[in-house]
Each structure stands twice: as C-alpha cells, then as structure tokens.
Amino acid sequence: MMDLQRLRLLGELRSRGTIAAVADALSYSPSTVSHQLSELQREVGVTLFERDGRRLRLTEAAHVLARHADVLLARVELAEAEVAATAGAVTGVVRIVAFQTAAFLLAPVLADLAERHPGLRIETVMSEPDEALETLERRGCDLAICDEYEAVPRPRPAGFAFEELHVERVKLVVPRDHPVAGATPARxxxxxSEVWAGGAPTESHGRLINEVCRRHGGFTPDRRHQTCDVLALLALVSARQAVTLLPELARPERDPGVAVLPIAGRPVVRRIFTAVREASLPRPALVAVRTALRAARSPAPEPPHATPPNGLHALNPSNL
Structure with a gap:
C-alpha cells in the first residue's frame, strides 16, 4: 500500500523541481524528503528517479504515478470533506492565500467569522496573485483569492470552483500638475512619451500596463520602474518620475501629489475572485468562509457608459 504523504511529496517534486524546494515549502529537511521519496520508490518497485547532475529527474513511471496521485489525493480530500459535512461543525483550519490588497476585503470577513465560529481557525499568507492558484493546486492552501484584468484574463484550471468577490475599475495615475491631469476621461x-512604473512583464500588473497601452494607445510603454508596491508607485508618480495604472481598491487618491483619472474608451476592469478545489466544497469550515465572502462581496460597477466613481472603499492597502 502506497503512502499518501509520499505520493504528495512526489507531486511536489514534479511541481517544484528540486528536493530543496520541496523541503522548504513543506518545512521538512531535505534528508527527510529524500528518504520518503526513496521509500516510495521501494514501495512501487520501479525506478522513479534518475540523477541529472545534482538534481533528481522524474522517470516516465514517476509521471504516471504522479497523475494517479493527483486523483487519489482529490478523492481523499472529498471523502474528508463529506465526512466533516455529516457532523456539520464549523471547526478546523482554513488556509487562505491572498494578494495584499485583497486582505482589506478579507479582514472584516475574518472578524465576522471569528465571532460566529470560535472553533474555526483561519490562517492567511500574502502572495502574488500569479502564485495563488499554484499554491491551491499543490494543496498548500484551501482557498485562494486572485485577481484578473479583462485585458489579461487568468486561466480557469479544471478541478477548481471559482466565485467572483469584487469588481472595480482601473484608473490612470499621473502627477498632479501633469498636462493631462485635468482631462476627464484621459486618453x-x-x-x-511618458515613463511608466508597474509590475514586471511577467506579473499581472505589468501585463495590464502593456495591454492597456497597446489597446488604448497603440504603443509599448517605456516602463523603467518595476514594482507592484502601491506606496512605491505613488511615490514615483508624486515625484514626477512616472505614470501608472492602479485599481480603485488601491485608493491612489490618498496621495495629494497625484491625479487619478478615468480612462477614455472602454473601461479597464479588475475582477477579484476566490478559488477552491472542488473536492473540498462540502467541508463545513470552507462553506462558512465562502458564504461569508459571498455576503460581503461588492456590486459590479456601473455600465460602461456611466461615469465611474472615484473610489469604492476607503482602504489603505500597500500592495496590489
């Protein structure tokens, strides 16, 4: 009988590439991970790993076993969730991965859940949106909060259940004395010819700036400053060193040195959504968290022909 935890380690090695990365992610020692994988190979009775320099390379048999492991782990998770549902108690740990701005949507929900379900423990980790779904797929969390821009939508992997949480517009942010600062909307x-600041081209914010400049302006932006930190972006814009794009939830208007403008043409929209593994859906603790998030979610913005509001929430996030 194969050990499920060892099968999970195999899946982690397939995803992360090295024993050191697996050990770091799961808080094991590399020697423990190596030993458990060796035991799995012994249990299976076929070669699962081959040395490739200092790395372990998965054999074809290992890839076959890893695919079966995904199915087995999902079935075990579903069984655990359905058994927990028969008891109906909202207890246990729910691990959430969210990008930092989303924490300001999540915090009031956590306060409500703590009051209504004292036996429920919620743990949160702040991470880039691009990493959240990967963490969920690796079973490193139970619920992920991600975002996407209509110009650069995210894929919807099979086996996940998605639910929209928040919808908002993206605004142009320029120095307060910029020539376009009085334009409503701005083109x-x-x-x-401006210098832009934003995320790296591989990050969602960087991809957004590239796509908006291409679609709305017909040019590739000169992005000299790469960061997703809202405070850093506002500092650069306020110092007249760059322009950028920010969603309403980031509340860029809090900086007196910038002007926040709607974008001419089709509105640029950001959607924030939750994702969970379908196998975990019956679990009462997760049902409670998703229900609370659903109750707190914001309405969609006004139709495209309407003038968008300046801001949806008086929040003070520091990152996108």
Whole structure:
C-alpha cells in the first residue's frame, strides 16, 4: 500500500523541481524528503528517479504515478470533506492565500467569522496573485483569492470552483500638475512619451500596463520602474518620475501629489475572485468562509457608459 504523504511529496517534486524546494515549502529537511521519496520508490518497485547532475529527474513511471496521485489525493480530500459535512461543525483550519490588497476585503470577513465560529481557525499568507492558484493546486492552501484584468484574463484550471468577490475599475495615475491631469476621461495615447512604473512583464500588473497601452494607445510603454508596491508607485508618480495604472481598491487618491483619472474608451476592469478545489466544497469550515465572502462581496460597477466613481472603499492597502 502506497503512502499518501509520499505520493504528495512526489507531486511536489514534479511541481517544484528540486528536493530543496520541496523541503522548504513543506518545512521538512531535505534528508527527510529524500528518504520518503526513496521509500516510495521501494514501495512501487520501479525506478522513479534518475540523477541529472545534482538534481533528481522524474522517470516516465514517476509521471504516471504522479497523475494517479493527483486523483487519489482529490478523492481523499472529498471523502474528508463529506465526512466533516455529516457532523456539520464549523471547526478546523482554513488556509487562505491572498494578494495584499485583497486582505482589506478579507479582514472584516475574518472578524465576522471569528465571532460566529470560535472553533474555526483561519490562517492567511500574502502572495502574488500569479502564485495563488499554484499554491491551491499543490494543496498548500484551501482557498485562494486572485485577481484578473479583462485585458489579461487568468486561466480557469479544471478541478477548481471559482466565485467572483469584487469588481472595480482601473484608473490612470499621473502627477498632479501633469498636462493631462485635468482631462476627464484621459486618453492613454497622450502618454506615449511618458515613463511608466508597474509590475514586471511577467506579473499581472505589468501585463495590464502593456495591454492597456497597446489597446488604448497603440504603443509599448517605456516602463523603467518595476514594482507592484502601491506606496512605491505613488511615490514615483508624486515625484514626477512616472505614470501608472492602479485599481480603485488601491485608493491612489490618498496621495495629494497625484491625479487619478478615468480612462477614455472602454473601461479597464479588475475582477477579484476566490478559488477552491472542488473536492473540498462540502467541508463545513470552507462553506462558512465562502458564504461569508459571498455576503460581503461588492456590486459590479456601473455600465460602461456611466461615469465611474472615484473610489469604492476607503482602504489603505500597500500592495496590489
């Protein structure tokens, strides 16, 4: 009989690539991970790993076993969730991965859950949206809070259940004395010669800036400053060193040195959504968390022809 925890380690090695990365992610020692994988190979009776320099390379047999492990672990999770549902008690641990701005949507929900379900323990980790779904897929968390922009939508992997939590517009942020600061709405094509600040091209915020400049302005932005930290972005814009795009939830208007403008043309929209593994859906603790988030979610913004509001929430996040 194969050990499920060893099968999980195999899946982690397939995803992360090295024993050291697996050990770091799961708080094991590398020697423990190596020993458990060796035991799994012994249990199976076929070669699962081959040395490739200092790394372990998975054999074809290992990839076959890893695919079966995904199914087995999902079935075990579903069984655990359905057994917990028969008891109906909202207890245990729910692990949530969210990007930092989303924490300001999540915090009031956590307060409500703590009052109504004292036996429920919720643990949160702040992480980039691009990493949240990967963490959920690896069973490193129970619920992920992600975002996407209509210009750069995220994939919807099979085996996950998704639910929209918050919808908001993205605004242009320029120095307060910028020539376009009085424009309502502002035209992106008027900013072709500007220096831009934003996320790296591989991050969602960086991809957003590239796509908006291409669609609305017909140019590739000169992005000299790469960061997703809202405070850093506002500092750069306020110092007249860059322009950027920020969603309403980031509340860029809090900085007196910037002007926050709607974008001319089709509104640029950001959607924030939750994702869970379908196998975990019956679990009462997760049902309680998703129900609370659903009750607190914001309405969609006004239709595209309407003038968008300046801000949805008086929050003070520091990151996208």
């Amino acid at each position: 992106i094509r008027d900013l072709e």
